[in-house]
Amino acid sequence: MSPPISSSSDVIDFVVHKGNGVKGLVDTGLETVPEPYIQPLEERLDPTKFQSENSIPIIDVSNWDDPKVVDSICDAASKWGFFQIVNHGVPLEVLENLKNAAHSFFQLPSEERKKYLKENSPSEAVCLCTSFSPQAEKVLEWKDFLRLSWVSEDQASAFWPPVCKEEALEYVKKVELVTKRLLEVLLKRLGVKEIDRTTEYKLMASPILSLNYYPCCPSPELTAGVGRHSDISTITILLQDDTGGLYVRGTSKDSWIHVPTVNGALVINIGDILQIMSNDKYKSIEHRAIANRSKNRVSIPFFVNPGSDATIGPLPEVLASGETPIYKHVVFSDYFKHFFGKGHDGKKTVEFAKI
Ligand code: OGA
Ligand code: NI
Numbered sequence: 001m002s003p004p005i006s007s008s009s010d011v012i013d014f015v016v017h018k019g020n021g022v023k024g025l026v027d028t029g030l031e032t033v034p035e036p037y038i039q040p041l042e043e044r045l046d047p048t049k050f051q052s053e054n055s056i057p058i059i060d061v062s063n064w065d066d067p068k069v070v071d072s073i074c075d076a077a078s079k080w081g082f083f084q085i086v087n088h089g090v091p092l093e094v095l096e097n098l099k100n101a102a103h104s105f106f107q108l109p110s111e112e113r114k115k116y117l118k119e120n121s122p123s124e125a126v127c128l129c130t131s132f133s134p135q136a137e138k139v140l141e142w143k144d145f146l147r148l149s150w151v152s153e154d155q156a157s158a159f160w161p162p163v164c165k166e167e168a169l170e171y172v173k174k175v176e177l178v179t180k181r182l183l184e185v186l187l188k189r190l191g192v193k194e195i196d197r198t199t200e201y202k203l204m205a206s207p208i209l210s211l212n213y214y215p216c217c218p219s220p221e222l223t224a225g226v227g228r229h230s231d232i233s234t235i236t237i238l239l240q241d242d243t244g245g246l247y248v249r250g251t252s253k254d255s256w257i258h259v260p261t262v263n264g265a266l267v268i269n270i271g272d273i274l275q276i277m278s279n280d281k282y283k284s285i286e287h288r289a290i291a292n293r294s295k296n297r298v299s300i301p302f303f304v305n306p307g308s309d310a311t312i313g314p315l316p317e318v319l320a321s322g323e324t325p326i327y328k329h330v331v332f333s334d335y336f337k338h339f340f341g342k343g344h345d346g347k348k349t350v351e352f353a354k355i
Contacts, residue, residue, distance in 0.1 A: 008035045019117040021130045021144035026215040033219045036140045051250035051257045062087035064181050074189040081270040081285030082248045090174040101167035102211040102298040123159035137343030142223045142291045146211040191317035203234050205307030212299045217291035225291045227344035230284035233271030233303040243297040249286040272350045276327045279314040308333040327353040
């Protein structure tokens with residue numbers, strides 16, 4: 001075990017600049033949370049503000065064409081912006097293999113993991129990161145993640161780490177079918193009869209699979225695994241393990257709802273881009289996650305993102321009835337840069353696209 005790392009600048013240097021991540025920090029045998037991770041009081045999760053767990057819908061999608069299923073999905077997307085789906089067609093084994101593969105990646109020796117740091121990575125298709133945007137944020141987040149960008153199958157096969165490549169590829173192939181189904185359902189309700197090539201590019205051309213790793217934390221209540229934010233995706237499909245720790249903004253002021261872990265389920269949330277395209281018919285919802293005291297948690301979001309040069313704005317079908325657009329047109333890469341140019345700050349990113 002290495003000697004304790006005490007000063008804030010040593011911690012930042014070790015975790016961020018040397019690329020050891022929070023995982024590396026925890027492996028030094030840490031007993032208390034270092035200063036750079038301590039959230040101000042107002043950003044800590046307050047257990048007196050928890051709302052009942054039962055409110056987030058769990059939808060059985062074994063029959064996508066059933067009008068009741070369509071209604072449940074569209075209602076959940078408008079009312080909650082968050083729901084879970086079961087019987088979605090991605091086999092349990094594929095889910096389990098992927099979660100195990102995420103653990104395997106983060107259990108690699110630190111020198112092996114570091115091969116995928118931005119400065120060492122052989123390709124933009126893979127990048128090991130820590131926190132959210134360490135250069136921009138005031139307090140670091142208790143999370144490392146491996147970003148696997150989907151450029152093409154060839155790129156993925158060539159550059160994704162061997163320890164998780166097959167599992168990630170298998171999952172992406174399956175989850176893309178779920179993505180298409182969900183977007184068809186959601187867009188039909190907005191008056192889009194068929195998703196043509198241009199719309200498909202705007203909706204889902206550049207997905208990112210992120211293997212999120214939240215190592216055990218000595219005092220999770222002082223930290224943020226992921227701070228309050230909404231995703232900038234069209235939709236996000238999240239696979240979480242059975243640790244728990246994901247919270248969604250509740251309906252009463254300041255409240256938070258824990259998203260229960262349901263074996264085999266996928267958590268779906270609406271992202272800012274679909275909020276913009278739907279001119280607020282669907283809402284991206286603030287959420288956050290917290291590490292666990294005794295378990296290393298993994299969660300695996302599949303961020304369904306537009307092509308980076310796609311121009312995003314309210315869909316013509318949505319505005320057809322004469323409704324006033326709330327958003328202007330923005331290029332997705334600009335929106336993306338804006339998101340990562342600041343720390344997590346709730347739902348503020350979407351202001352960037354407001355008229
Ligand atoms: C995210 C996110 C939640 C979780 O990565 O955007 O919200 O449960 N993750 O890890
Ligand atoms: Ni998120």
